[in-house]
Amino acid sequence: ELKVEQNPLFLSMQEGKNYTIYCNYSTTSDRLYWYRQDPGKSLESLFVLLSNGAVKQEGRLMASLDTKARLSTLHITAAVHDLSATYFCAVIRNQGAQKLVFGQGTRLTINP
């Protein structure tokens, strides 16, 4: 059974600091997604990582994938308040069926 675990689940940090959210998954998969969710809103796609060693960056966010370690990281550089949100990683369980399994989410609060 595919399980996806994120840590930390809650993160409070100051503006200007760097931090990393970790996403571990239990069985082989070569496609990993990162989503952002603001309170009361839907999921916004941030990154889709399709292969081992993939690295993608958008603004202050950078995501990477290590399929051998079954680990993805979402790194936040010089955090700003606007990045406060809940971040989810998700892994495809069955590629033919596009079945996503989500982590629990990391609630990120960035304080001025």
Added chain:
Amino acid sequence: EAQVTQNPRYLITVTGKKLTVTCSQNMNHEYMSWYRQDPGLGLRQIYYSMNVEVTDKGDVPEGYKVSRKEKRNFPLILESPSPNQTSLYFCASSLITGPEQYFGPGTRLTVT
């Protein structure tokens, strides 16, 4: 505009009163799916469909039904809602080959 729509967005109902939440996409996607989101649990898949008349159970299908009579629509049916189905529901769609999944705006359901 490419989008996934859900209706209603908010619904308060009573135990046992049948309800349907509609989902529609305008991107000609083969794959559609329903998720529920509960605090601390992330999103869990309820049902999915890989094409017209092809549906299958996800991780938490009990108490739900779906149908896929047209490619664009994938309604979620609660025949006899119970309070433990109080949740935030998301519909999603994608091409069968992925990789991007598009989420609807969400439906907040309260069953009293």
